[in-house]
Amino acid sequence: MEDKLREASIFTRHRRHFSDISRISSALFSSSTSFEDLTTTKPGRSNHASRPHKPPLHPLPSSLVQTILSPDDIPRSTDYESVSTSSTSSCSDTHTQCQLGNSVPHGSLWKGLVRMWRHKNPSVKRFSSFPPFGVGKLSGKKKLVKGGMELKLQYSDSQQVQLQEKLTLNWENFSLDDLKKATSDFSEDNVIGKGGFAKVYKGRLDNGTLVAVKRLNKGTETERVNNFLAEVGIVSHMNHPNIAKLVGVCVEGGEYLVLELSALGSLSNILHGSKEKLNWESRFKVALGTAKGLEYLHERCPRRIIHRDIKAANILLTEDGEPQICDFGLAKWLPDKLIHHQVPIFEGTFGYIAPEYGMHGIVNEKSDIYAFGVVLLELLSGRRAVDFSSKQSIVLWAKPLLDDDQITDIIDPSLGGVYNMDQVRRVICAAHLCIQHSPTLRPSMSQVLKILNGEKTGPTKMKQMPMFRRTFSEEIFDAEEYNATRYLNDIKRHEQIAFDF
Numbered sequence: 001m002e003d004k005l006r007e008a009s010i011f012t013r014h015r016r017h018f019s020d021i022s023r024i025s026s027a028l029f030s031s032s033t034s035f036e037d038l039t040t041t042k043p044g045r046s047n048h049a050s051r052p053h054k055p056p057l058h059p060l061p062s063s064l065v066q067t068i069l070s071p072d073d074i075p076r077s078t079d080y081e082s083v084s085t086s087s088t089s090s091c092s093d094t095h096t097q098c099q100l101g102n103s104v105p106h107g108s109l110w111k112g113l114v115r116m117w118r119h120k121n122p123s124v125k126r127f128s129s130f131p132p133f134g135v136g137k138l139s140g141k142k143k144l145v146k147g148g149m150e151l152k153l154q155y156s157d158s159q160q161v162q163l164q165e166k167l168t169l170n171w172e173n174f175s176l177d178d179l180k181k182a183t184s185d186f187s188e189d190n191v192i193g194k195g196g197f198a199k200v201y202k203g204r205l206d207n208g209t210l211v212a213v214k215r216l217n218k219g220t221e222t223e224r225v226n227n228f229l230a231e232v233g234i235v236s237h238m239n240h241p242n243i244a245k246l247v248g249v250c251v252e253g254g255e256y257l258v259l260e261l262s263a264l265g266s267l268s269n270i271l272h273g274s275k276e277k278l279n280w281e282s283r284f285k286v287a288l289g290t291a292k293g294l295e296y297l298h299e300r301c302p303r304r305i306i307h308r309d310i311k312a313a314n315i316l317l318t319e320d321g322e323p324q325i326c327d328f329g330l331a332k333w334l335p336d337k338l339i340h341h342q343v344p345i346f347e348g349t350f351g352y353i354a355p356e357y358g359m360h361g362i363v364n365e366k367s368d369i370y371a372f373g374v375v376l377l378e379l380l381s382g383r384r385a386v387d388f389s390s391k392q393s394i395v396l397w398a399k400p401l402l403d404d405d406q407i408t409d410i411i412d413p414s415l416g417g418v419y420n421m422d423q424v425r426r427v428i429c430a431a432h433l434c435i436q437h438s439p440t441l442r443p444s445m446s447q448v449l450k451i452l453n454g455e456k457t458g459p460t461k462m463k464q465m466p467m468f469r470r471t472f473s474e475e476i477f478d479a480e481e482y483n484a485t486r487y488l489n490d491i492k493r494h495e496q497i498a499f500d501f
């Protein structure tokens, strides 16, 4: 447990730190920034003295609807949505940004939403809806006037019918007493995890079901509510064996998510905190299952989702070792028309952050794929994403070994040489591709799955794999924009800042 706490605090520290890195690095790319901007902490941003700010899933009001509806239910053309597209000559991709534009006072909207929800009737067992947009209240046109900004949501008749149906959801709405009973009054003995934002308790419901009760416990009420709704909004739409399942929620006296218990806990704990070493067969199962879960998020959901915090601590294992991706507090819906999303504040976990995200705030599926590559390296080597004793990131350690195909130097010695070499080669190949510095060179999750399943065979060395050979324009992009030296320098710089903290 001590190990877990230490790890949690390390991750939290780096979250804070990256907010500052973000401010500095984004300022470096803005010609209008003065030196003073670089050296002062802006109000509203996280600093070392306060908890890192975790922005809501969507600062746009559509989040209110998105919390309870599937993405396809959301009216596409809303008055408040502003999306701009611009091309840059230096990149083969069209760089599209979601401009957040005017700052909508979403915090108060969210807060009001949950207050009304709480106020409703906490004893109602079947959770039906978030009241303001809920059953019976929905009109063809809903207007909200907040902070001088008028927001209009328009629905057709058929959409309204669909919304009414969707609003009857199948989660339990637990009372605080239910959860107290299930967790022996939130006994410390039942604590099974601590993250940067929550404490997680093991519990047993009246019907015997074992659950994990996630109590959000950091930040202001507005921040907690934002985080809560963001996570509920995403996780309630997931239905995949490799995604942690939501059983219910509780909003009495705090914000609680009740999830199915993953009996073996997090991969991070098992891989790095337990004396009993995970054998290769189990590691390969985790690699494959996590890849399936991520492929579902990226490619098979009604609308693609980026998790943004893929790491060993957010991969839970069920009793039979099946991995489940958890913690959707940072996840984002990514609309089809956006190639990537640019976020104003950096959040994530040091060691798993893709270079383009760390330096430019650009997120898309490829940021998750980079992080997944780091997890694969952890599975292969048994090392942590960041080794605080040697002050080295796993990517910096593994890259030269991968480039030179030194498989035996990468493999965890604690496996005692007992592994399936063919599977190891597949995992190495996938990891090597996933941690490429150029996002365009990283494979999609379905390509990763094919590699892991052995459907794409070939040498582990990337340059010998035809499907990922660089195009001429990619070579130019790399040479001009982001070459390997800069990539390593960037990682080193992050590393240095993090260790100096």
Ligand SMILES: Nc1ncnc2c1ncn2[C@@H]1O[C@H](COP(=O)(O)OP(=O)(O)OP(=O)(O)O)[C@@H](O)[C@H]1O
Residues within 6 Å of the ligand: 011, 192, 193, 194, 195, 196, 197, 198, 199, 200, 212, 214, 244, 259, 260, 261, 262, 263, 265, 266, 309, 313, 314, 316, 326, 327, 329
């Ligand atoms: N369903 C579950 N079953 C078993 N353990 C769980 C479950 N959910 C969470 N945990 C444990 O609690 C820990 C923290 O959970 P989680 O990552 O959701 O919290 P968080 O505060 O959002 O974390 P972060 O700092 O990564 O944002 C996990 O690493 C895991 O050990």
